[in-house]
Amino acid sequence: MQKITPFLWFNNQAEEAMNFYVSVIKNSKIVSITRYGEVGVGAKGTVMTAKFLIEGQEFVALNGGPVFTFSPAISFVVNCGTQEETDELWEKLSESGEKQQCGRLKDKFGVSWQIVPVVLIEMLNDADPLKSQKSYEGIASDD
Numbered sequence: 001m002q003k004i005t006p007f008l009w010f011n012n013q014a015e016e017a018m019n020f021y022v023s024v025i026k027n028s029k030i031v032s033i034t035r036y037g038e039v040g041v042g043a044k045g046t047v048m049t050a051k052f053l054i055e056g057q058e059f060v061a062l063n064g065g066p067v068f069t070f071s072p073a074i075s076f077v078v079n080c081g082t083q084e085e086t087d088e089l090w091e092k093l094s095e096s097g098e099k100q101q102c103g104r105l106k107d108k109f110g111v112s113w114q115i116v117p118v119v120l121i122e123m124l125n126d127a128d129p130l131k132s133q134k135s136y137e138g139i140a141s142d143d
Contacts, residue, residue: 006076008111024092033051035048041063093107093113
C-alpha cells in the first residue's frame, strides 16, 4: 500500500475524470471502482470512488458532491522527457480546460497540472548562474 495517495474530490465526475486521465497519460490503469449503497451522498449504484494508477502513483477520485472545488494552489507536475510528450500532454490535458503560463494548465475538471520538459529543469539548475538566470528569464517573460 502506498503511504501517501492523492485524493481528488469531484461533484459527480470521478469515473469520467479517471477514464480521461488513464486514456491521456501512458502507463496508467484503472484499479477499482466502488459504488454507493443504500447510504451516502450518491444514488445507490453510482460511483463513490475510483482508484487508478498513473506511472505507478495511486490516485483516488471521489464523487462527494459539490462541497469542495479544486484550487491551483495544488497541482500535479508531469516531467516530460521529450518535446513530443510535452506537446501531447499539454494539448490533451488542456482540451476543454484552461491553458496558463509557464507550462501550467487547468483541465476540464478543474484540476491543475504543470507540464514540464525535463530539459527545462536541467537548464534552470545549470551550474553556471548566468545560464540559469537566462533560462528563468525566458520562462518568466513567456506569454
